[in-house]
Every structure is written in structure tokens, then in C-alpha cells.
Amino acid sequence: xxxxxxxxxxxxxxxxxxxxxxxxxxxxxxxxxxxxxxxxxxxxxxxxxxxxxxxxxxxxxxxxxxxxxxxxxxxxxxxxxxxxxxxxxxxxxxxxxxxxxxxxxxxxxxxxxxxxxxxxxxxxxxxxxxxxxxxxxxxxxxxxxxxxxxxxxxxxxxxxxxxxxxxxxxxxxxxxxxxxxxxxxxxxxx
Amino acid sequence: xxxxxxxxxxxxxxxxxxxxxxxxxxxxxxxxxxxxxxxxxxxxxxxxxxxxxxxxxxxxxxxxxxxxxxxxxxxxxxxxxxxxxxxxxxxxxxxxxxxxxxxxxxxxxxxxxxxxxxxxxxxxxxxxxxxxxxxxxxxxxxxxxxxxxxxxxxxxxxxxxxxxxxxxxxxxxxxxxxxxxxxxxxxxxxxxxxxxxxxxxxxxxxxxxxxxxxxxxxxxxxxxxxxxxxxxxxxxxxxxxxxxxxxxxxxxxxxxxxxxxxxxxxxxxxxxxxxxxxxxxxxxxxxxxxxxxxxxxxxxxxxxxxxxxxxxxxxxxxxxxxxxxxxxxxxxxxxxxxxxxxxxxxxxxxxxxxxxxxxxxxxxxxxxxxxxxxxxxxxxxxxxxxxxxxxxxxxxxxxxxxxxxxxxxxxxxxxxxxxxxxxxxxxxxxxxxxxxxxxxxxxxxxxxxxxxxxxxxxxxxxxxxxxxxxxxxxxxxxxxxxxxxxxxxxxxxxxxxxxxxxxxxxxxxxxxxxxxxxxxxxxxxxxxxxxxxxxxxxxxxxxxxxxxxxxxxxxxxxxxxxxxxxxxxxxxxxxx
Numbered sequence: 001x002x003x004x005x006x007x008x009x010x011x012x013x014x015x016x017x018x019x020x021x022x023x024x025x026x027x028x029x030x031x032x033x034x035x036x037x038x039x040x041x042x043x044x045x046x047x048x049x050x051x052x053x054x055x056x057x058x059x060x061x062x063x064x065x066x067x068x069x070x071x072x073x074x075x076x077x078x079x080x081x082x083x084x085x086x087x088x089x090x091x092x093x094x095x096x097x098x099x100x101x102x103x104x105x106x107x108x109x110x111x112x113x114x115x116x117x118x119x120x121x122x123x124x125x126x127x128x129x130x131x132x133x134x135x136x137x138x139x140x141x142x143x144x145x146x147x148x149x150x151x152x153x154x155x156x157x158x159x160x161x162x163x164x165x166x167x168x169x170x171x172x173x174x175x176x177x178x179x180x181x182x183x184x185x186x187x188x189x190x
Numbered sequence: 191x192x193x194x195x196x197x198x199x200x201x202x203x204x205x206x207x208x209x210x211x212x213x214x215x216x217x218x219x220x221x222x223x224x225x226x227x228x229x230x231x232x233x234x235x236x237x238x239x240x241x242x243x244x245x246x247x248x249x250x251x252x253x254x255x256x257x258x259x260x261x262x263x264x265x266x267x268x269x270x271x272x273x274x275x276x277x278x279x280x281x282x283x284x285x286x287x288x289x290x291x292x293x294x295x296x297x298x299x300x301x302x303x304x305x306x307x308x309x310x311x312x313x314x315x316x317x318x319x320x321x322x323x324x325x326x327x328x329x330x331x332x333x334x335x336x337x338x339x340x341x342x343x344x345x346x347x348x349x350x351x352x353x354x355x356x357x358x359x360x361x362x363x364x365x366x367x368x369x370x371x372x373x374x375x376x377x378x379x380x381x382x383x384x385x386x387x388x389x390x391x392x393x394x395x396x397x398x399x400x401x402x403x404x405x406x407x408x409x410x411x412x413x414x415x416x417x418x419x420x421x422x423x424x425x426x427x428x429x430x431x432x433x434x435x436x437x438x439x440x441x442x443x444x445x446x447x448x449x450x451x452x453x454x455x456x457x458x459x460x461x462x463x464x465x466x467x468x469x470x471x472x473x474x475x476x477x478x479x480x481x482x483x484x485x486x487x488x489x490x491x492x493x494x495x496x497x498x499x500x501x502x503x504x505x506x507x508x509x510x511x512x513x514x515x516x517x518x519x520x521x522x523x524x525x526x527x528x529x530x531x532x533x534x535x536x537x538x539x540x541x542x543x544x545x546x547x548x549x550x551x552x553x554x555x556x557x558x559x560x561x562x563x564x565x566x567x568x569x570x571x572x573x574x575x576x577x578x579x580x581x582x583x584x585x586x587x588x589x590x591x592x593x594x595x596x597x598x599x600x601x602x603x604x605x606x607x608x609x610x611x612x613x614x615x616x617x618x619x620x621x622x623x624x625x626x627x628x629x630x631x632x633x634x635x636x637x638x639x640x641x642x643x644x645x646x647x648x649x650x651x652x653x654x655x656x657x658x659x660x661x662x663x664x665x666x667x668x669x670x671x672x673x674x675x676x677x678x679x680x681x682x683x684x685x686x687x688x689x690x691x692x693x694x695x696x697x698x699x700x701x702x703x704x705x706x707x708x709x710x711x712x713x714x715x716x717x718x719x720x721x722x723x724x725x726x727x728x729x730x731x732x733x734x735x736x737x738x739x740x741x742x743x744x745x746x747x748x749x750x751x752x753x754x755x756x757x758x759x760x761x762x763x764x765x766x
Contacts, residue, residue, distance in 0.1 A: 014524060024194045024356055034194060035322075036356035040219055040299070040634070047526035051727055061428075061433035062355035065501035067512025082521040085514045101734045102524035107562050107726065110522035121516050126524065140744060180379065 003056035005064045006153075009083045010041075010075025012046045017128035018123045018171065019073070019146040020051040024083060026167035027055045037062035048102075055058050056173075062087055071156070076100050081116045083126065093125055094152045096132035099132060128152055134189055148178045151187030161188070195359050197352040200289055200323035202227035203359065204330025205544065206234070208286070209367035211257030214239045216604065218264030219462050220353040221292035225262050226636075229645045233364075238636055238645050241265035241572075241604040243744065244291065248276045253287040254379065256336050256370040260327040262290040264569075265306050265519040266571065275343070278379050279313045280389040282396075283342035285370045286334030292348040295497035299350075299632075300570065301552065303496070305471035310345050310448035314393050317345040317448040318409060321428045323357040325445065326529035331362075336403075336673030338370075340396055349470065351426040369552035401449045402762065405486070405530045409445030412458055416440065420462025422455065422475055422486070425467045426498075433500040435510070450478045459484050468492050468503065488626065528557045531628050531708060531748035532730040533698035536672035537596075539728055539752070542681045546592055546686075548583065551575040551606070553598040554631040554700075562729045566596075567723040573597070580609065580618045590619040591686045594694075597622065600630035600638040603653060606660070613691050614663035619686050622693050624655060625672075635703065659693045667690035673698060675755045701748055709749030710765050714740045717759035725753040725762065 006023070008016045017038055024036040039049045052064040069087050074080035074095040087093060093118065104110040121127050129163040130152055136144035149166065154164050168180050195203065200223045205213070212235045215225040229236040233251075239245035245261040252259035263271060268291045273287065291309075294300040301760045311315035318333055320326040326348070331583065333344040377385045395739070404410060415437045420482045423431050424444040431441060435471065444450065444456045459465045459479070467476040467488040476488035491506045526533055538558040550556060550566040551574065559566035568578065575595035585592045597606045602624050613620045620746055630636040642652035659667045666688055670681045678696070685692040699706050712730075721738045726733060732747040733740060740761065742753075754762035 013529075021356075028192065028358060029193050032355070034358065036194065037351065038196065038354045038356065040354055041259050043531060044553065045526040045632075046524075048524040059357075060225070060429045061500045062351060062357070062429065063499045065499050067514040069742065075491060078524070080522050081517045081519060082524075085516050089513045102522050103527050103729065103731070104522045106731065106734050107729065109561070109765065113519040113521065115516065116521075119517055119519060120515065123517070124640075125515055148345075148710075190437075 001056050003054050003059055005069045005088070006053040006071045006073065007064050007069045007083060007086055008051040008053065008073045009077065009079045010049055010076075012049050014075045015146040016049055016051050017142055018190055019150055019159060020053050021064060023053050023150065024168050024173040025170060026159065026163060027053070027175070029167070030163070033059045035059045035062040042085065048082060050083060062187070071153060073153055075145060077116055078102070078112065081120065087125060091126070092128060092156065093120065094128045094130070094149055096128050096143070096149060098133045130187070130190060132187065135186045136183055139186050140179040143174075144180055144183035147183040148187035151184045152190075154188060191361055193361060194356045195323045196223060196356050197228045197320065197323050197326040197348055198223035198292075198354070199361050200433045201330045201346065201348065202328035203361055203583035204327040205288065206231055207259050207327070207362050207364050208331040208334040208367045209258050210234055210334070211259055212249065212259040213237070213250040213261060214245040214259075216240070216242045216245055216267060217630055217636040218267045218292075219266045219349040219633055220294055221262045221267070221348065222289060222636065223353070223631045224290050236645050240639055242271040243273060246271040247561050250274060250278055250459055251286055253283045253285045255372050256285050258286045258367060260288040260290060262292070264300065264343055265291060265293045265304050266293070266300065266302065267382070268306055268309055270572070275309065275315070278316050279393055280381055280386055281379050283337055283343060284372060287343045288330065288333040288337060288346055289343055290330070290346045290348065292350070293471070294350050296350070301571065303471060306345070306347050307474045308642060309445050310347075311474070314397055315343055315448065316340065317446065319347040319425045319447050320352055321425050321443070321444055321445070322352065322355070322408040323359045326352060326732065327359050327361070329445065340400060343395060344382070347425070349420050349426055353567050397449055401452070404446050404451040405448060405453050409441050410451050410454055411445075412454070413437070414444065415440045417461060418463045419466065420458060420464070421468055422458065423467045423468040424475065425466065425470065427470055430498050430503050431468055432502045433444045434504050434507070447474065450475065452482055455479060456482055456484070459486070466491075468498070469537070470497055476502070496664065500603050525560060527559060527560065527729065527731050528554065529701060530730055530746045531701035531750040533672045533701065534558060534625050534694070534728065535622065535728055536675055536752045537625065537678055537696045538563045540675060540682055540748060541565050541594065544679070544682065545594075545715070546594055546682075549575040549578045549593070549595045551595075551597040551601050553601050555596060555598055555625050562727055568673060572601050573609055576602070576606040576609030576622055577612060579620045579622065580613050583618045583620055594621045594623050594686070596625055599624060599626040599628060599640040600653070602655075603697050605641050607658065610659065610664065610693070611699045612664050618691065619689060620691050622691075624693060624695045626655065626695050626697040627699050628697075629703060635700070655695055664691055664693050666690060667695065668692065669695045669697055671698055672696045673750055673752055675752065701750070709751075711744040711747035711752065712742055712749055712762050713744070713765055714742055714756060715763050718759045720759055720761070722758060724756045725756060728753055728756065
């Protein structure tokens with residue numbers, strides 16, 4: 001099979017590293033060659049962060065470049081627009097509708113753009129917009145936004161739900177397994 | 191067992207399987223996880239050292255006493271460790287010693303993008319360079335054997351993309367090694383001129399033997415494909431080349447960038463139509479090819495600046511760009527910021543408000559340079575704030591009542607303390623602020639000699655900063671809570687006015703530390719808020735203007751109450 005490219009984008013501190021770890025481990029257990037490129041250090045402090053997950057028969061580069069992503073999981077609305085140029089023609093953006101103001105907006109040097117998702121849709125992008133924060137809070141923690149978005153993503157694959165649940169149990173701390181399992185269920189069925 | 195690992199974890203695993211007995215390092219992105227992962231094993235000694243020089247010398251001592259040792263650092267850390275590195279090339283080792291160094295092309299988290307391969311050449315040391323996690327594990331493990339066989343430290347060169355990319359590795363068992371008995375050998379281990387003169391020819395002989403190894407080793411390999419294009423490449427660039435071309439071109443993959451294999455390269459070049467060298471940063475392999483009389487296409491097509499990707503390589507070969515979607519809306523930039531409740535913010539606000547010239551240093555607090563605080567004037571390397579202010583005020587004494595140096599607790603121990611000794615000894619009227627957040631922050635919370643805990647989180651020796659500064663000869667040492675703006679301003683003004691050197695310790699633990707108890711979020715009383723935007727001067731990510739009034743994001747605010755001290759209308763209040 002050819003390589004499938006996924007980007008997980010958001011704001012430092014939102015939990016995208018855990019999402020890529022979970023996804024990577026799941027794909028290895030499904031027998032794929034997998035590469036995951038993470039972000040550490042400075043940009044974790046509230047900056048724009050991007051993690052790449054690639055899988056297939058044989059994967060070389062750990063990076064996803066312009067026009068290559070089959071899926072973008074965006075933890076924040078503005079970040080979906082920032083990384084949209086990486087989407088492949090016919091690709092899908094799964095986006096949390098939460099807005100987090102970047103510093104230039106906070107200081108008044110820029111405005112938070114409106115109508116981002118509508119604009120992307122008008123350009124033919126397949127958008128799956130979800131209020132992942134509310135769903136995560138309903139499951140018990142705002143931190144479960146990552147699991148809600150993964151659940152939306154899971155609908156595009158034939159990997160059984162049980163395998164996702166095993167991956168969750170293997171990745172998150174034991175005391176949070178139940179809450180995250182619920183977040184997955186709510187996200188999947190939302 | 192097959193597992194996904196980041197390159198750094200794989201290096202740690204390789205060193206572990208290779209029988210490492212001691213690791214000593216100073217944290218630095220993108221190298222930090224090598225040592226953090228080694229610290230999870232109980233059958234070896236692991237530690238954070240005060241700086242990279244101490245770390246490497248500690249590893250040397252362990253090697254001398256007969257156990258395999260390593261240290262890990264970022265590229266600029268190798269500058270700090272360069273002194274022992276160069277002479278260890280002469281002494282060689284007793285048990286194997288591996289120096290792991292992680293370069294940061296594109297400067298994701300660094301102040302320059304120097305190429306560590308220059309150090310291997312200059313210090314005449316063998317260097318290995320993996321291109322994914324499986325190689326990282328294997329090369330790290332093998333490095334001990336090369337070190338002992340050739341009697342030399344071995345440098346393992348990583349880069350951000352290999353260090354922080356996960357790929358599949360196969361783990362093996364740890365080889366338990368016997369200690370190699372230490373023998374007194376003055377002419378090998380005492381590098382005074384008479385003995386060093388005897389060692390230098392041995393180093394040159396060793397290089398010849400390493401050149402033979404380079405010609406026939408598993409680290410350098412040819413992958414024949416079409417012969418029209420032949421590409422010599424190494425590290426992460428190899429992955430991008432394969433991503434673009436698969437098996438359609440011929441590739442000479444270099445896994446041992448020093449010394450380079452002259453014969454292998456010439457043979458490869460003679461069997462391909464057009465020769466390319468694709469390497470990130472400096473033209474090391476390219477220049478070596480030129481010294482052999484070859485004329486490869488290299489830096490004229492592939493930049494000396496930044497990092498590569500499959501895209502940059504495809505573009506350089508004139509392949510069609512992939513179709514993309516572009517939003518017309520230009521998203522505003524999202525730079526990294528100091529966290530909500532960051533203890534550095536209060537002190538920086540006071541410095542900015544008083545228009546103080548601030549010589550800065552390396553750490554989270556470098557973020558104080560960004561708007562709206564714009565509180566920094568310089569950042570060079572670790573320790574340079576403290577040494578720098580001494581020179582600055584010697585050149586312009588009149589600035590002493592409006593200039594400070596700022597430095598974090600870990601950075602102060604790393605190399606700030608020597609600068610402070612200079613201030614006391616050579617007597618400049620400097621004011622040094624130690625931003626003591628009780629942890630090494632930017633690299634992700636590592637313990638250091640001021641925290642009272644070691645790498646495993648167990649209680650350890652603790653530097654008393656106040657007593658240290660006093661013992662150096664600084665008589666004025668003040669401690670202040672950076673959440674208390676009034677106290678910060680008073681102390682700052684007093685110490686700037688004092689006619690002798692002083693140290694202000696701005697002390698409050700990093701808000702992200704697990705033991706730090708945060709308070710409930712504050713809120714804005716919109717009836718009282720008059721939109722003066724005083725609170726916006728802090729650059730706190732929790733505060734924004736919504737519908738003309740200040741608004742606090744209750745998912746981010748940790749109730750530090752720095753903003754409420756600033757509000758002239760008492761509009762920022764506690765939740766009911």
C-alpha cells in the first residue's frame with residue numbers, strides 16, 4: 001500500500017504528543033511501518049505545534065510536506081487554516097472548533113480571522129468540524145480533546161473500535177482510562 | 191521486540207544494551223531524552239551534571255576506572271565540552287566512551303545551527319551518524335566497541351529530526367560487562383607536553399586505521415539503482431532522498447561522517463553519470479569530494495541554511511510541486527509564549543516598566559524578548575548575561591543604575607557563577623537577577639544542583655544560592671517573590687542605586703511543576719473594567735480583549751494575581 005500521511009496540529013500544551021503516540025503504537029500493532037515526527041522544546045510553550053504520523057508498507061521521511069496530508073487533525077480552528085496547504089487534494093480536515101487567541105491577537109496587533117472553515121469548504125476541502133472541547137468536558141476532562149478528535153478520525157478507518165480502546169488503555173495513565181474511553185465513545189458517536 | 195521509539199530513546203537503549211555503566215549530561219533540546227531514558231534503568235549510574243564540560247570529564251573518569259560511559263548534549267553544549275574533548279582524543283579511553291551530540295538544523299530550539307561534524311574533524315575523532323531509530327540503537331551500541339578497539343572516544347551525531355522522530359526498532363538484551371582494570375599509565379593519561387608529544391603520532395596512526403574501517407564497515411553502504419544520478423547523503427537527508435527517488439537512483443549512504451571513505455566515494459562517483467552530495471548544514475562531504483578531485487553538485491542546489499525535506503529535494507531536482515489548498519486568510523503567527531502564571535512575567539514587567547537594559551541568557555525566560563514585554567537586549571549563550579554585564583558596565587559606568595543581567599537557576603550553575611565571581615573580583619557595579627524557578631524549565635523540567643533533587647527525583651545536595659553569592663564576595667543579596675510587583679520594583683530600584691554589585695534572587699517555582707498548587711481562575715468585573723488595557727501589558731495568554739473589555743480565559747488562568755495588582759480600577763477579581 002502507499003503511505004498514508006496524517007498531521008496533528010494545535011497549540012503547545014493541548015496534548016497532541018499523546019495523540020501521536022497513541023496513533024503510532026496502534027498502527028505498529030496493526031503491522032504497518034510507521035514514522036512519527038514530534039515537536040519538543042521551545043514551541044511547546046503555547047506556540048503552534050505540528051506532529052506527523054506516516055504509515056504504510058515502507059516509510060522513509062518522517063515529515064509531511066505541502067500537498068501530502070491525507071488527514072489533518074486540528075486541535076484549534078486557526079491552526080487548521082495555517083496547515084491547510086499541507087493537505088492533499090481530496091484530503092480531510094478534522095477540526096476542533098475551539099478558538100485560542102495567539103499572542104498577536106491578544107496584544108491587538110492582529111485579529112482572529114472569521115469564516116476560516118467556510119473558506120476552506122468553499123475551496124473543496126472536506127471539513128469535519130466538531131466541538132471537541134465540550135465533548136471532552138462531558139466525558140470528564142477538557143484534556144480529552146485529543147481522544148475525541150482521534151475518535152472522529154477512527155471513523156475513516158477499518159481498524160476495529162476494540163483496537164482503539166486497547167491502544168487508549170496502553171497509552172494513558174490507568175486512572176484516566178475510563179474517562180478517555182468515554183471521550184472516545186462520545187466523539188465517535190457525535 | 192518491535193517498538194516505536196524516538197531516536198533519543200533508541201540511543202539510550204543502544205547504550206544500555208552496549209553495557210553502559212555511567213551517563214552524565216546536561217539537558218539541551220534536542221538531546222535531553224537520551225539521558226532521561228537512561229535514568230529509568232537501575233543497573234547504571236545516571237546524573238545531571240552542572241554543565242557539559244563536567245559531564246564529559248565525569249564520563250572520562252568512569253572510562254578511566256574501567257566502565258563504559260557516555261554523555262549527551264546539544265550542539266552548543268559541545269562547545270562547552272570541547273576542552274576535555276580535544277585532549278581525550280590524545281589520551282584515548284580505558285573502557286568505551288560515547289559522546290552523543292544533537293544538532294538542530296533550522297534552529298527549532300537553539301541560538302545557532304553549527305555543524306558538529308567540524309568537531310570530529312578538528313578533534314580527530316570517529317563520528318557515527320544514524321538516520322532513524324533502528325540505526326540510532328545499533329550505532330550507539332556499536333560505538334562502545336569502536337571506542338575500545340581504536341582507543342578513542344566516539345561521537346554519535348544526532349539531529350532534531352532523528353532525535354525526535356519515532357520509528358520502529360528491535361530491542362535486544364543488555365551485555366553485562368566486566369570492569370576493565372585501571373592501570374597507571376602516565377604517558378597515556380597525563381597530557382603534559384612531553385607525553386602529549388608522544389600521543390599525537392598515535393592519534394594520526396589511529397586516524398589511518400579508522401579510514402580503513404570507514405572503507406569497509408556497515409555504516410557506509412552503496413544502494414545501487416539507476417546510474418544516471420548518484421547521491422552521496424547522510425543522516426535524515428538519506429530518508430528524504432529515498433522518499434523522493436525510492437530505488438530509482440544510486441545512493442551512497444554515509445553513516446560514519448568522520449573519517450570519510452575516500453576509495454568508496456571515488457568508486458561510487460566513477461560508476462554514476464552525475465554526482466550529487468545532499469547533506470544538511472555545511473559542505474563537509476562535498477568539500478571532501480573536491481579534495482579527491484571530484485566535482486559534485488552540492489551546496490549550489492541544496493542550501494547551507496536550515497533543514498531539508500522531501501519537498502526541498504524534489505524542488506532542487508525540478509520535480510513538479512504537489513497540488514495544495516491555500517486559504518486566502520493569512521493566519522496570524524502563533525509564537526511560543528511564557529505560560530499563564532509564569533513566575534518570570536512579574537519581574538519582566540517591572541524591568542520593562544522601568545525601561546531597564548537587560549542582558550539575557552538561555553532558558554524559558556528568553557521568551558521575555560517577545561512583545562508586549564520586549565524586555566531583553568541580548569542573548570548569546572549560557573552564562574553570557576552575567577559575564578556580559580561586567581564588560582558592559584566597565585565600558586559605560588553611567589548605565590549601572592539602569593542595567594541588569596537575568597539568568598535562570600540552572601543556567602547560573604551551568605556557567606553564570608564564574609561570571610559572578612568575576613564581577614566580585616574585578617569589582618563592577620553590576621546587578622544580577624537570578625530567575626530562580628527551581629527547575630530546568632525549557633528542556634522539560636530536569637532537576638539541577640539548586641533544586642535539592644537528583645535525576646531520579648531522590649533528595650540530593652542543594653546549592654544555597656544566597657550563601658554561594660555571599661561567599662563569592664557579593665554583600666548585597668536579596669530575595670523577592672516575582673508575583674509581588676511592588677516588592678520587585680522596590681528591591682530593583684534599591685539594588686540599582688547601590689554603589690556595589692548585587693544579586694536579586696527572584697524566587698518562585700515554575701507553575702507547571704506538579705507540586706505547585708495553583709489558585710482558581712480570576713475574572714473580570716465588566717462593570718468596573720474601563721478598557722485601559724493595563725493588564726494587556728503583561729502578555730499573559732489568559733487575558734484578551736473581548737467586546738471591548740478585558741476577558742480572562744478560565745481554562746488557562748491559574749490565579750497568580752499579577753494582573754489584578756496592575757488593574758487601576760480593581761476590575762480583576764476572584765471568582766465568587
